[in-house]
Amino acid sequence: MNLDKENRDARGESDADSFVREVMNSLDDIEMSSPAPFLYTRVKNRLESKFEIAVGPSWLTAFFQSQWAIASIALLLAINLGVVLYSYDLEDIPVGQTAKMEVLIDEYQLEYTSLYSYIEE
Amino acid sequence: MQALLEDQALIDDLIEGSEEAFRTLVELFQHRVYNTSMGLLRSESEAEDITQEVFIEVFQSIDKFKGEAKLSTWIYRITVTKSLELMRYKKRKKRFAPILSLFNSDGEQMVEPPDFVHPGVKLEQKENAAMLFGAIDRLPESQQTAFTLHKIQGLSYQEISGIMDTTLSSVESLMHRAKSNLKKHLTKFYYESR
Numbered sequence: 001m002n003l004d005k006e007n008r009d010a011r012g013e014s015d016a017d018s019f020v021r022e023v024m025n026s027l028d029d030i031e032m033s034s035p036a037p038f039l040y041t042r043v044k045n046r047l048e049s050k051f052e053i054a055v056g057p058s059w060l061t062a063f064f065q066s067q068w069a070i071a072s073i074a075l076l077l078a079i080n081l082g083v084v085l086y087s088y089d090l091e092d093i094p095v096g097q098t099a100k101m102e103v104l105i106d107e108y109q110l111e112y113t114s115l116y117s118y119i120e121e
Numbered sequence: 122m123q124a125l126l127e128d129q130a131l132i133d134d135l136i137e138g139s140e141e142a143f144r145t146l147v148e149l150f151q152h153r154v155y156n157t158s159m160g161l162l163r164s165e166s167e168a169e170d171i172t173q174e175v176f177i178e179v180f181q182s183i184d185k186f187k188g189e190a191k192l193s194t195w196i197y198r199i200t201v202t203k204s205l206e207l208m209r210y211k212k213r214k215k216r217f218a219p220i221l222s223l224f225n226s227d228g229e230q231m232v233e234p235p236d237f238v239h240p241g242v243k244l245e246q247k248e249n250a251a252m253l254f255g256a257i258d259r260l261p262e263s264q265q266t267a268f269t270l271h272k273i274q275g276l277s278y279q280e281i282s283g284i285m286d287t288t289l290s291s292v293e294s295l296m297h298r299a300k301s302n303l304k305k306h307l308t309k310f311y312y313e314s315r
Contacts, residue, residue: 024300026242027242035172036169046173
């Protein structure tokens with residue numbers, strides 16, 4: 001203790017200066033510390049989960065990469081095309097077929113669009 | 122020169138998506154990233170979290186690395202940026218804590234963490250180091266960064282200027298002001314605690 005005091009006196013240092021110097025030097029021999037083990041595995045898992053969120057669920061990805069997607073789109077196109085062609089056919093019924101259509105409408109009473117109109121009639 | 126060539130080989134492998142290269146990168150830099158982050162954040166759990174975030178960022182943006190700086194400088198830069206972002210977020214949260222607590226029906230209080238003790242500090246220095254970390258906490262952000270990189274990571278002023286994207290003389294000035302401010306805080310603390 002006396003030796004410390006003598007050293008301080010020799011340096012012309014006050015107690016406060018000595019305290020500050022000791023605190024300032026407290027990190028001089030600091031050692032590198034290590035993160036918890038298996039950091040790489042944790043980073044990899046986190047990266048994979050981030051990537052999955054960004055890309056979307058795996059079943060969705062698989063679906064869009066499969067032949068099912070192509071088949072579904074083809075089917076939808078076919079249905080749409082069918083509907084368009086069918087409505088086109090109705091508009092262009094030949095004159096000869098109109099009489100047959102009228103008989104069919106009479107027979108099945110298709111001119112009534114609601115029950116009320118049928119009762120009123 | 123050899124180090125630069127090795128860096129380039131590692132970067133090329135990473136760009137190609139090599140898992141082995143990524144593992145090598147994590148093993149090479151984990152201590153530097155973790156310790157830098159812990160020096161700035163003074164929390165082991167937050168440092169661990171930032172370390173993981175840094176490697177994810179490196180993996181995702183390695184193709185944007187131009188090679189103007191060393192790979193280590195670039196990684197240090199990401200680490201410092203991410204750590205400072207978290208520090209700012211924590212400060213904002215702390216600043217608004219009294220207002221938020223008025224609306225918080227649970228009556229939950231923000232708990233101040235106890236004095237941080239770096240696990241790499243020697244046992245006989247732990248008390249002094251805790252005081253020093255307390256004083257570092259009161260420094261402006263740029264002085265904290267320069268001081269931490271120099272004192273904890275042992276980096277030269279030249280390397281710090283690369284990481285902080287500033288000139289060598291600016292780093293010298295930051296270090297001078299940091300030491301001077303720390304001395305002021307510690308002297309005040311000494312007289313107050315007597």
